[in-house]
Amino acid sequence: MKAGSNFLNAVSAVALSASMVVTGGSVATLVSATVAEAAVIRNIQVHGADRVSANTVKANLAIKPGENFTSADIDESVRRLYATGYFSDVKVAVSGSTLVVTVNESQLLNEVVINGNRKIKDDKLQAVLRSRSQGPYSEATIEADKQAIRDAYAAIGRSDATVTTQTYPLGNGRVNLAFVVDEGDRTKISQINFVGNQAYSNGRLRSVILTKKSNFLSFLTRKDVYSPEKLRADEEALRQFYFNNGYADFRVISSDAVLDEASNEYVVTFTVDEGQRYNFGDVNVESTVEGIDPEELKGLVETKAGKTYRAKDVQDTMSAISQRVAANGYPFARVTPRGNRDLGNGTIAVDYLVDQGERAYVERIEIRGNTRTRDYVIRREFDIGEGDAFNQEVITRAKRRLEALGYFSSVEVTTAPGSEADRVVLVVDVQDQSTGSFGIGAGYETGNDGGFKLEASIEEKNFLGRGQYIRIAAGGGEDSRNYSLNFTEPYFLGYRLAAGFDIFKNEDRSEDYYRVDSQGFTLRVTAPITEDLSTTFRYNYTKLDYRTSLDRDDTRLSTPYWDAVNNGPWVRSSISHSLTFDTIDDRTLPREGIFAQITQEFAGLGGDSDYYKISGKARYFHTLLEDADVIGSLSVSGGHMWGTGDTVRVYDQFTLSAGELRGFESAGIGPRATSTGDALGGTTFFTASAEASFPLPAIPRDSGFRGAVFIDAGTLYGNKVAYVGGDNVKGTDMSLRASVGASIIWASPFGPLRFDYAVPIKKEEFDETQRFKFGIATQF
Structure with missing residues (x-):
């Protein structure tokens, strides 16, 4: 038997050497498949490899000496060798018990x-x-x-x-x-047209999409660059806009971009079908999962009967119910909304069905397309990992988080079958975009402390692809200088804790008889409580140096606040805690949502300041006229402080900035020293404001210009600074100030800029007013 076996192997080898030759990846086989599958070679010879070693060639073969091989293994070997890119031609042949590989090397x-x-x-x-x-x-x-x-x-x-x-x-x-x-010439976009829209004007829809018409600043913004991917993103933006405004049947019929080669300009046209506008009808929650009481879930429902239909409300409800059910021990439970349209009444009744989904587990998460952002920055936004129960709502929430980061121009999350029937592979496709910016702003303030002010900053939201935030800024004017460095690590120690620090140095010579230099740092950490609520803890250290421009013999130095500050420098060491509620829909131009924050601070951890402060602010945004894009906002703020030591110092009390009460200078209202008129700050303040912003008429909305009208009111009163001698303090009573005005706002490539003109309509005779203010705009 042994002799017969050796004879068969010899016959197989001779047959293969005569009949199997591979050239350029093709195989010609004249022997039977049975004989081919029984083939075994004893050694490998490599010819033609000069720069590439023979061992490298052998390492890329699917055939090993002493092991059975087939024609498929030869095909695979040829493919592997070509895939290296090092060879322009590959030939594989069998001669006796030797595999002969002949290659021609590429240049x-x-x-x-x-x-x-x-x-x-x-x-x-x-x-x-x-x-x-x-x-x-x-x-x-x-x-x-x-x-x-x-x-x-x-x-x-x-x-x-x-x-x-x-x-x-x-x-x-x-x-x-x-x-x-x-490089050729730069293409532009001359027109963006909409066909089929009745509820909203072309101008309103242009403000929704990312693609913009070319204008004199397009070379900076690059918003007029056409790409098919951007057009697809615009389609999705239009769908979300209509879905969140009651048009559940909306669809984009087509989107086209036609290039005029003579002018090198695109004409972009969206053809849409708006459909009917709906309100929510009856809303119900059902469950087929034993142990889940649907009545307990109804309190999580965001979709209320009679309200305008919004897809976001449906999504938020699904997310809230899914999280509650999963937290109760049902990780595979699935929440499915079922809509029932009533075309006659224009309503959509929604039933949320909680049922037991298929038992599936995440086998792995594949990240693709990120050329700059590290894999772990993307992976950490998922609340699940390899081996965890698959939950579609968790995946959807992770996608929203990735989009909100601002690191990517597109985010797609899909699934693929895993190695087993109950395994799922998550495929995350992203496209990195620029996250760095250089900002420069100029401002001018009127009044005693006015003049031009400049600020320049460099900001990076995704530093080195690690998801870290860093900002360096410097600015100043005739009477001031300021420098700052801000850094945030959004996932400190691998947890969803945003830890960071702020370093600053400021010089202020705005007051008549003294100047103050301050420098210090803040250490902070922010932890999420819910998707909309977070808490922040800070340690604050500030060194303040007050210097007088008067001689020590000047009688004005006997004023009360001078007794508190003329022997600086002083150190303030404090801890603070904030709760922040944020549902703003867009950080650049908010149209809906609430931003509210309450902060308490305790000073007395060493240093020279001893006090407890509590303050809060809130701002509500709401679109007043959708098609006209008129946005209304209401804001309030307030605070009070208590001294906890022997002395309250001037710099510990509250002051109001020119942005909090327009029409008045920073520190322009509140208690003042009678002898010098210098501001002392106050122990209590309140402000309120109402504003409406709108696109400027006759100016294309794509330019980013908007107008606004507003009314502000506020007060700053109370004083705990001890004074000596015959001097006194004025303005300690609760006297209301108010102003009305108008603004021009520009979302410039260098950051949001704002020009305010305000007229005080109620003030005190010693207040310092400021009608014009131009500078970098802030919303919160």
């Missing part, structure tokens, strides 16, 4: 350069190339690289850029490769 790239590029730097383009110095020369790879360069130029509005290549042979199989770029 080797000595150097890869890019010429003709001015708008995009070398390092940006090199990052998208697969052709590398000391790598193989491959026509297929070079063609892919040329397309990658064209795509990079299309992303900045130069879709007609062309790319050619030049090669320079150096001998010995080595070659230099140059990509030659003709």
Whole structure:
């Protein structure tokens, strides 16, 4: 038997050597499959490999000496060798018990350069190339690289850029490769049209989408760059806008971009079908899961009968119910909304069904498309990991978090089958976008302490792709200087804790008889309580140095506040705690939502200040006229302090800034020293404001200009600063101040800028007023 077995193996080897040759990846087989499957080779010979070692060739083979192999293994070996890119031709043959591999080596790239590029730097383009110095020369790879360069130029509005290549042979199989770029002209968008819209004007819909018409600042904003991906994102933005305003049947019929080659401009047209507008009808919760009481879940429902239908309310309700059910021990439970349209009444009744979903587990999470952002920055936004129960609502919530980061231009989360029937692979496709910005702003304030003020800042929201935030700013005017550094790590020690620090230095010479320099730092950590509620703890350290411009013999130095401050520097050491509730829909231009914050601070951990403060502020936004895009807002704030030591110092009391009570200077109202008129601050304050903003008429909405009208009111009173001698303090009573005014707001490429003109309509004779104010706008 043994002799017969050896004879059969010998026959198999001879047959294969005569009949199986592989050239360029094809296999010709003349022997039977049975004989081929029984083939075994004893050694491997490699011919033609000079620069690439024989061991490298052997390592890429699917055939090993002493093991059975088939024609499929030979095909796989050829594919692997071609995939390395190091070979232009591969031949595999069997001779007796030897596998013979003959290769022709590809040329080797000595150097890869890019010429003709001015708008995009070398390092940006090199990052998208697969052709590398000391790598193989491959026509297929070079063609892919040329397309990658064209795509990079299309992303900045130069879709007609062309790319050619030049090669320079150096001998010995080595070659230099140059990509030659003709950048062409920048394409623009001349028109954005909508067809089929009745409920909303073209101007309102243009404000919803990301694509904008070209204007004189487009070279900075790049919002007029056309791309198919951006058009798809615009379609989704339109759908969400209509779905959240009652139009549940809305659909985008088509979106087209037509290029006029003569002018190099696109005309973009969206054709839509708005459908009927609905309100919510009856809302109910049902459950087929034993142990889940639907009555207990009804309090989580955001969709109320009679309210305008909003897809976001449905999504928020699903999320709240899903989290509650999962927390009660049902990780596989599924929440499904069922809508029943009543076309006659224009309502949609919604039933939320809680049932037992399929038992599935997350096998792994694949991250794709991120060229800059680290994988772990994306992965940590998921509340599930490998091996956890699959829950669609958790996936949807993670997608919203990723989109809210602002790191990506697009986020898609899909599923793929895992290795077993109950395993699911999550596939996360993202596209990185620019997260850094350089801001420069100028302001002018009237009044005694007025003048031009400048500020410049550098900000990065995704520092080194780690998701960290960093900002460096410097500014000042005639009487002030300020510098700051801010840093935040959003996931401190791997937990969802936003930890960071703020370092600052300020110089202020605005008062007549003294100047104050302050410097210090804040350490802070913020923890989420719910999706909308968070809590923040801070440690604050400030060193203040007051300096007088008067001689020590000046009689005005006997005023009460001078007794408190003329022997500086002083140190303030405090801890503070804040609760923040935030449902704002858009940080740049809020249209709906509430921002509310309450803060308490205790000073007395060493240092020279001893007090307890509590303060709060809240602002509510609501769209008053949807199509006209008129947005209303109401805001209130207030605070009170108590001294806990022997003395309350001037710099410990509250002051109101020019932004909190427009029409008055910063520290322009409240208690003052009778001898010098310098501001002392107060122990209690209240403010209230009402504002309506709107697009400016006859100015394209894409330009980012808006107007506003407002009315402000407030007061600052009370004084705990001890005074000596015959001096006194005025303005300690609760006297109301008020102003009315108008504003021009510009969402500029350098940040939001605002010009306010306010007229005080109620004030005290010693108040310091300021009618004009121009500078960087703040919402919160």
